Amino acid sequence: MGVRIVAAIMAITGIVMMAYADGFHGDSIIGVALAVGSASTSALYKVLFKMFLGSSNLGEAAHFFSTLGFFNLVFISCVPLVLYFTKVEHWGSLSTLPWGYLCGVAGLWLAFNILVNVGVVLTYPILISIGTLLSVPGNAAVDVLKHEVIFSVVRLAATCIICLGFLLLLLPEEWDSVTLRFLAAFADKKAEEHGEELTESSVHTRSRSRANGAVSIPLA
Template sequence: MFSSESVSESGEQPCIQLEPLKNTHLPCKPTPSRTVLAECSPKATANGVHDIEDRILRITGYYGYNPGYSSHRREDGSDSRAETPGSETSSETRSLHTCANTVLKVLGGLLMVLCISSSWVGTTQVVKLTFQSFSCPFFISWFSSNWNILIFPIYYSGHVFTTREKQTPIQKFRECSRLFGEDGMTLKLFIKRTAPFSILWTLTNYLYLLALKKLTSTDVSALYCCHKAFVFLLSWIVLKDRFMGVRIVAAIMAITGIVMMAYADGFHGDSFVGVALAVGSASTSALYKVLFKMFLGSANLGEVAHFLSTMGFFNLIFVSCVPLILYFTRIEHLGSLSSMPWGYLCGLAGLWLVFNILVHVGVVLTYPILISIGTLLSVPGNAAVDVLKHEVIFSVVRLAATCIICLGFLLLLLPEEWDSVTLQFFANIADKKSEEQGEELTESSVNTRSRSRANGTVSIPLA
């Protein structure tokens, strides 16, 4: 049994103390002399109401009964919770932190858009310069694709500097190899998973380079933007994505632009062949993206970097025979190693590598729609270079076709809920206008009443 003296030795005033019960006759039940708990607060002993309430709560089991869980304790607890000043400040800091993250993400996305469009414009223009002295499109495509091997080492370097978790390159490589299955990457899975994507990757680049030999950079970049429409059509057919009427309209606009581009110089000659090659490049790119989404859609950034580097290894090992075959059959004349424009080749491969890294990293760091806009902005960028440097004169039909394709590309960027969001936006505007008109009517009625009272006239409402 504790005594009051032993409790008060700490120098603090105790809130609960033990007292002998002087009155042994309680109004509810006679009890012998015993010790009870009495609170120092005057609220706890007011006519014994709270003690009776505690007994009722204990008998009924209400609220899972805890001793002393009566109404005055609930009131005290609610008061203490209501008076906490840290809740409002914490919500304000959270909102400020969210706004700051959104602003940084948007600014980073705008910078990413500028870098993506610049790298793609630079890649296309360097290809045109390379063709002046070295016309071997497949070798250029093969040489540039080999640089994808560097993507995973670049990712690992960034991972080491940005995270505290330290893993060896082999450990990180094995961790990302789970993309191929639970057992990691085997030779069978390496060929089975990598071969189709590597072939589509090589075809996309090779057809794009062939199209640049026939058409201007602006026309090829505009036609390549049609891959977004092909991605939607394939996703709708293969992946059973949601049907959207506006995207069907965008796909029709893309096809219309393709036909107009082919008709610009008549359905013959290099122009028609160039349009067909550019559309073929857009089609293989769309098929690559749909298959990637089907089989590797849940891959993270490390797994994507691992996969692209694996495709680079596959290209180096298995596709290297194709440039040799083209060389010995005199289809592509490489010449001596000293006569090859290694400066242009390395610059082209580096820009292509930067573009691929920015596209895959930008999807993780910022909004995917900004990445698509960066690809679209390469069209006016190439047009500016063609007009200012190469003095290209565009016909009215080509300009109209380019504008139609770009407009269809923008329609494809609309989100799935764009119609409901737009209707809700206009409904909110209409509600605000009706509220403002109602306030103006009430103010005008108040003014008329005040004027009538001042003039001594009374307005009688009509029945």
């Protein structure tokens, strides 16, 4: 639990450092708050999913996410309408909306959810976690190559901190005891090898003494 708390703190620290690299202003603070809230809500959702549904097969996972998508369509689709009619957001002409980007993001988000949630059932959870971890440096590479974003030292350190926090979350539950057992076994193996070397050197010394005609007299 302590390691996971440290990992969560490191992830939030990396997000704040990203905002610091962009310069703190109104949009940056809102972005940090939305990112932290999104990550926290996603973590709560995954914990509750594991708690109530547990290990599900492919059919159960497909049924659950189909039902979840239906409820999102019914209850979440009204949020943009409420924002529009309350004058919080303003919509221009429908032709001016970036439909290509919107459809692309929706398609990629659908593919991500299918691969993550169905992949856990078909493969191994740690494999999906590593694939999710690779999205952080992957997005950074896209920013550098596509948008020509210059990575400062702060931004690079923030990326490394986020990746390190993610790796800490991938540690198994009994990683500390496993590490201690491995170190103990490694130390025992080194001690045995050292003892064998001492024995071999002692035998070699005795054989050389006998060859030279030396006689060893035991002392009382």
